[in-house]
Amino acid sequence: MNVIETKDVSKIYNPDTIPVYALNKVNLNFEKGEFTAIVGPSGSGKTTLLNVIGGLDDASNGSVMIDGSDILKLSGGKLIDFRLRHIGFVFQAYNLIPVLSAKENIEFIMLLQNWPTKKREDRTKEMLEAVGLKDKSGSKPSQLSGGQQQRVAVARALASKPRFVLADEPTANLDSKSAENLLDIMLKLNKEEHITFIFSTHDPRVIKRARRVITLEDGKVVSDIQQNTEQALARQ
Numbered sequence: 001m002n003v004i005e006t007k008d009v010s011k012i013y014n015p016d017t018i019p020v021y022a023l024n025k026v027n028l029n030f031e032k033g034e035f036t037a038i039v040g041p042s043g044s045g046k047t048t049l050l051n052v053i054g055g056l057d058d059a060s061n062g063s064v065m066i067d068g069s070d071i072l073k074l075s076g077g078k079l080i081d082f083r084l085r086h087i088g089f090v091f092q093a094y095n096l097i098p099v100l101s102a103k104e105n106i107e108f109i110m111l112l113q114n115w116p117t118k119k120r121e122d123r124t125k126e127m128l129e130a131v132g133l134k135d136k137s138g139s140k141p142s143q144l145s146g147g148q149q150q151r152v153a154v155a156r157a158l159a160s161k162p163r164f165v166l167a168d169e170p171t172a173n174l175d176s177k178s179a180e181n182l183l184d185i186m187l188k189l190n191k192e193e194h195i196t197f198i199f200s201t202h203d204p205r206v207i208k209r210a211r212r213v214i215t216l217e218d219g220k221v222v223s224d225i226q227q228n229t230e231q232a233l234a235r236q
């Protein structure tokens with residue numbers, strides 16, 4: 001079953017002067033449980049695609065169907081509610097709330113969703129453990145390393161059990177070991193909780209572990225391949 005379907009999605013900046021096609025008739029289907037990398041040169045449209053799929057940005061043309069409804073047609077309040085319920089975001093700049101601890105950052109979306117206290121606390125504990133930060137629960141983002149902050153951002157995105165997670169270069173600021181650890185965590189949660197992951201990346205270590213790799217160039221899909229990651233890993 002398709003979770004997300006983009007139909008002829010285009011995003012054109014400056015249409016009246018010198019048009020820039022950030023996305024040019026993109027047609028893609030994403031199924032439940034995918035672990036998919038969006039790759040391509042700088043400026044090829046990766047961030048724009050994630051933002052349009054996640055309802056953070058409007059498309060100029062086309063539709064983004066999620067479970068048969070077009071999210072580009074949802075009005076402001078309904079779109080915010082939809083994002084809150086179904087989509088987890090991981091941004092390159094983490095976007096953690098500086099005055100909140102790791103635990104409080106992870107809890108934040110569940111609070112907005114009115115989870116009962118006990119359920120919320122149990123889930124927060126589970127996520128802190130899953131990302132290996134049980135002992136950093138009370139630390140503020142400024143007291144955490146870049147890798148630890150990124151793990152909090154992943155835990156926050158996944159805590160409320162979204163249908164899918166969109167991540168914009170999740171390993172961009174991480175050293176090799178932290179990037180591998182983060183990938184392990186994302187793959188584990190993808191397997192165990194069947195959450196669909198779609199992430200942009202330039203990072204070869206991330207690309208080789210994705211099950212599907214979609215390449216964009218000048219806003220167009222130029223290749224879309226399934227990888228046998230078990231074989232790829234065995235070759236290393």
Ligand SMILES: Nc1ncnc2c1ncn2[C@@H]1O[C@H](COP(=O)(O)OP(=O)(O)OP(=O)(O)O)[C@@H](O)[C@H]1O
Pocket residue numbers: 013014020021022040041042043044045046047048049
């Ligand atoms: N607000 C904007 N106004 C005008 N053009 C924009 C705007 N945002 C993005 N673009 C253009 O749209 C194209 C796609 O940008 P996008 O950020 O999606 O690329 P990207 O593949 O994510 O790049 P990178 O790998 O460098 O992050 C680029 O040509 C970019 O210059």
